Amino acid sequence: MLTRIEDWAAWSPGRETRDDWRAWARTREPLGDDGQPAVAFLPPAVRRRSTRLTKMMLRAAFDCCGEALRSDVRTVFASRHGAIHVAVKILESIVSGQPVSPMQFSHSVHNAQAGLYSIAAGNCEASSSLAGEADTFCSAWIEALLHLERAPDARVLLVIGDEPVPPKLSPLVDEPSASYAVALLLCSGGDAGVGFALEPGEPPEAHAPRAWPQALEFVRWLCADGPGALVLGAKRRYVFSPPSQ
């Protein structure tokens, strides 16, 4: 089960280009939390309705997937926390007896980014949105493989992003927070590409909490071009093996 990564892009405050990420992969400096990406490429109606998380994820998606392919790819949008900021605002309205904004509610769904991508890119293909607790990136990789099972000749645009949860919830979240988005353009690799296996055994993060979101560990591994496998997982043991030629 080999998967070719045709292209990738990532965004975090102050880090936008692949060179930025290659530099980060060497130095592993802390990521910034302030600022949001420029999204002039989005149609005004989509831009107006975009939260910061949406802007980050759509920026990575559009950087990764060129115009010729944007309307043709299947999409997998993943986020552990999703539109939690919108949901908490709505709950605050309810708790304080204020009316709920219909616009906020429409954008509180977990597939808000997928829906807005579909509109912005004119994409009518199959799309899923998911979450997988602390293993959200690995879950998204699996969901992308499942799309390639259903459509072996398709390309799948995997987009993952998160940002720190609202302050009242942050003491309850068990992994380091960061504002980031990563996009990977994937296709079936035939006999070449990144290998993937769900192995029995101890999850590597069970006793050693990770320093970075899983998706950024994956980016670091991609940048390193190293020969070794990447083992991720808080609840399972997910093993990515380097692209074979």
Add this chain to the structure above:
Amino acid sequence: MPARLAAMGLVNALGRGTDAVWPRLASGDASGLVRRGDLVADRSLLVGAVASELPRIPERLRHYDCRNNAFTLAALDEIAEPVATALATHGPERLGVVMGTSTSGSAECEAAMLHEAATGVLAPAFRYSQLEFGGTAGFVAELLGLRGPALTLSTACSSSARALASARSLLRLGLCDAVIAGGSDSLCGLTTNGFSSLQAVSDAGCNPMSANRSGLTLGEGAAVFLMTRENGGIQLLGIGESSEAHHMSAPDPEGGGAIASMRGALHDAGLEPRDVRYLNLHGTATPLNDAMESRAVAAVLGGEVPCSSTKPLVGHTLGAAGATELAFCWLVLDRREGNELRLPPHVFDGMRDPEIARLRLAEKAERIHAPAPAALMTNSFGFGGNNCTLLIGEDEPC
């Protein structure tokens, strides 16, 4: 490759368990809907609330304790035996779980925030894993000790239809030998106030395909399947999926996305429109959905296939709707009477909307002549323009 829906369990406003649900489903009993004044301020809302007693979440899983997961647990209880057999046969590494939800534990987060408003701190017992979407599948995996993939899909009202699609692909890819797949959603302030703010909730109760329809009725519940790679029994035959590229909270009025989704499922199953013996409509009773869906159904299946929306019986269970309505189709096949199938009736005020495409709506106590193997279809269309159509049917005799 076969994808057998080997066992099914469910809970919703019609009751807990297949034996409680089936007679009320088949007779079109809408008495499970109740009025609730505690969900939306200054409004009494007709909802499909679950009245059945629910199992307690075990103490060791307290971090997953929420009404949503209690529904899942109630549904899983009904298939505990075949699930235990699958676990013993294949081992926990080879069993996965895919769940769909749109609410997860939003109600418990709201309660924790009410506590905060009163005391200044969130309710101390509240855990993030009660709230986060991923906890819906995480709960099942931890409950049963599954070590295979655990995915939670959340694409609004198509969430749990998509869960079935992913489950079949897990089997076909060889990542699992059996998968628990379904969905769970619970009534909460977020969805009831949200849909009310969109003026999408009917005061009188949902009235699909009627000239008098005025919006949806919300509901709650769960349905779960054990899917295996065996032949025989009832099989998931086809999956269709599409996006709309149209609007976040309204479908394309031309029905293009719905048409693509239904045609995709037929193509995937290798079936012709005439092979479909019954369609469970998305049928939310919003003016737009029913106009769009009837147009799409007429275009793909023609006007002669018996259809019904079962949302007047259980409400719109949102993230659980796809699995729940597939479960209703599963029951129609499972409770076959010789060459006849009993269909869930289309319950409404009988005042068809002359402005929308005319569908053949299933009557009360309707039985159709449909010798095995028969194929049935169900539609799920979600916010963000996310569509999924599933086809199930009996296996061909060997």
